[in-house]
Amino acid sequence: MSHPVDSTHPVEPSIARMTEEAAKQKAVATQEKRELAGDADYHDHKHLDNVVNNPNALLENPLQGISHERLEAMGRAFAREKGLGEFEDEFAKGAQVAQDPLAFESLTLLNDEDRNVLRREVTHKWDQPWRLYSLVVCCSMAAAVQGMDESVTNGANLFWAPQFGLITDPALDPNATNNQWILGVVNGAPYLCCAVLGCWLTAPLNNWFGRRGAIFITALLSALTCIWSGCTNSRWHLFAARFVLGLGIGPKSATVPVYAAETAPPLIRGALVMQWQVWTAFGIMLGTVSSLAFYYVNDTANITGLNWRLMLGSACLPAFFVMAQVYFCPESPRWLIGRGRYRDAFKSLCTLRHTKLQAARDLFLINALLEEEANMPSGKAALIELFSVPRNRRATLASGTVMFMQQFCGINAIAYYSSTIFREAGFSEVSALGATLGFGALNWIMAAPAVWTIDSMAYSPGEGPVPFTYSAEAFPLYVRDVGMSYATAVTWLFNFVVALTFPRLLDAFTPQGAFGWYAAWNAMGTLLVFLFVPETKGLSLEELDQVFSVPTAKHISYQVKVARTNFRRWILRQKIAPVPPLYQWEQATPATREF
Template identity: 50%
Template structure:
């Protein structure tokens, strides 16, 4: 047995005194476990709150001793490592300004200060992780949109290109096959894959599956063969879409976590654009004697290229430190986080804090014997979070965006474009979708999730109506084509900073941590299920409703989405865990009544210009009014404020 194996074996054996102390820190900080009404469920929520600051109530001396003990527990016994964990634990507790810790070197103080003043200054390995995650997102986008141009050809050669009812359903079934797989299987195997193979392993396997499925699609010769290949693609899309944002979050420093998690949406939009580029690039490729054509095969197969690149590079970056900790591989976790930070003190701080949070998580998971799936529905705080999350995830599909993403070429052809012009117009939508996703870095944390949705849903409804009604303009008029393209482009402009990035961010925030894995699995499965329904039904809807009716159908759903958000989706921007418990633990009846009062206030204040109208207070205000300011007594010189730590604790994923 090697020294590393002996160390890991020792760490996975019976808990040491230090492990017991760390697992008991919530009690040391004053957490009292309630055994009365509410029982285990209330205790879990209390522990979930405690995750906001698990080091509260501990002195600098206690933290230093715990840091040294953890270093020895992890087998990191060199003087340099023990010192790093002693100082890292003190810094994690936010007990003193950096210049009041005499053991810190000038270099360490500079690096710690630059975390706040120069948040983009990080080791190159961190940006390598970001590059891999961005490539994964591009794979996702290409997987979704290369079918847009390819279907112009393969539905004809497969004999399903007519407007007969059977053929329209088959086109929708083939296009939606990956999302059917994601909804019923792919999303639900993410957790066991992560436990077995780690974050890098899951990304590698899912991208390998995507590459093989893309290659397979290029060699299909019947519609049912294409359906099977695309269904198999879902085994790559589901785990990849759930794992990659988590991997980025677990590797990133706190100041960059939000921006790096948002990279998924931005680079998925980029991949969507590249998918349109591939469709246009291969359009004129001659058949060259290939049965049933060559150009659509190259379109479908082109998405394997970024997937292969990810497979080749995935293991060039470090594994998630948090995953190593879950396997009791503490030494490996420290080696990993050291590659992602400039100084060992930074790495020790983040690893110690992450380990502390994991101990608190374990306590939350082990309290009581209640079924967590049942508690998702029976506890009002969880149930309301689920309702809000499901609304935004459902509306991400039924706002109608993927009607355009998957079928824009067909839509433009019906509008009178040639095939080439339709592909070029689709590329224009892809460019807009990507460019207007960039402002979400700023808008999502500035304007708030709820305000973005309430602003963009009416605009999306208007532009959907505008696009549909433009089909009534005579085809002989140049305005016919121009107005259809304009409506689609304007829709993309308001979707990208709103309903594009908000749903995944909101769902990751809404649930208490102890139930978050289940909640996120449900949220992800929901969006892929309705994605499949949209892809399945749109070809038939175009025939039955005409383009005017089809676009109006989704315009109507955007109006429904506005009122669902108004009545049932509270704001989560800049809320602590304690505040979120108060925000969601409000009867839906009161939440809906507050939404109605907000609508009346808006009309009187901004439409009727009545300046004396009082703005209605949120229904949870009384729940949080008595909560003490968690940042009291802390100064900016102490590094990250406690409120920042509440929102984004160092080194641990929030999704």
């Protein structure tokens, strides 16, 4: 599985529960921004109109339109108010740089050393402190835990199912149909738990224990339930163990990419967060390696099925590695700010950036964004607003569509059952596992380009990570945490459906028919994306609000009209007028609207 990438990843609703002192500071900052609206320095009236008519626009950059002198004063005041007075000069400079991080060359407050540091940040973006890369390693291993949790059952299915009486071949057992459903239920148990419970625990775990605490707890749950799975003595005992495994998989899948996004520098944030997909694929491959490694392990006098028990239990190893490392990593500065712990947040950023200027810049901007998020009006529960507010409802429909198709493209049927598929195709069990290893290795290798090419190519660099990226962009910030919980729950729910139904599909449809079924869903998915999923790539928050403010019926009508016009222009070669642009920013450059 993959997960969202982007600096605007979901955050827990912590601002509503800030300390009294932090709440006072928020009120002061809000009043100051209102005063700035009448300040002569705040001269961008178009920007003010956008803020009034579209509150989400301010979240794109709450420092827009403020003069450099005012920003310097705000930075110094911020440092004094947050107990960071000894770094007042750094925050004065950082506040100016935060307004436009790439426009530092013109800032007179900076000296040559400051400019050299900021210039190198652009020209050598991969030159980062070792503490940042140690955090990336931790997050990558957490992703490998995720992938291994998903794939170790692939080889284990060959052994635990017949040991527990689940014969799925109709020629050998008259109850094969029922056994196929039970096999699917047991394999899909973690994803059922993720959908109905695990994903919705993400916010509480993050609120109470922080990013590192949530990762530690979910890794511990994953490790213990993997060991538990290897000690089960019946099919329903194994179901219970794997169901609890979902409590580790669900919150971890939401927390780890967010943790990476909140700690990474903006210029490499997307690339680092995309490592989730790469190392999840590595974990899937590692699960197959484990299956091959333990295939020939013999039973002992007291243990039957030692090989599959070791396969399932082996997924605990990367989880223990994550547990041992995570508390050596700095906590998310965004999470620390949400609790009023500004000095700790600054200390965290100083370990993740080369200089205190960079740390001050990022801390000042994060705080400004959090203040604006906290001021977003909301008269209803966020979950209700996902469906009651038209703009949010369209984002919910679009993100749900891509999350649904991420699973119903059929890729995880291969991840969970490829060894069974190859065995039914006439391969020996060892050869089936070897072929599965080839699939896992290819999936991992092809996941690497996802860092640069998530909008094209095959599954791993394309459809795999795109739904999470899309969902992170689609929701407004004030409901993004709940929106991402919903989106993640959708993908895990249909992951469960795939795991549940595929054993039965193999028998009822044959392997060719089963994959034909998913091929048909891919064709259907093409139509669903065409009709219900607007483009979000490269758009500002204001433009995204315009995109999702277009009624669904109007968007569908426009897409159909574009398709019809393009068919007539490019297939029938007719000379007809192009379709006018749908969105305001497209009207500046009139051109034919094409796919």
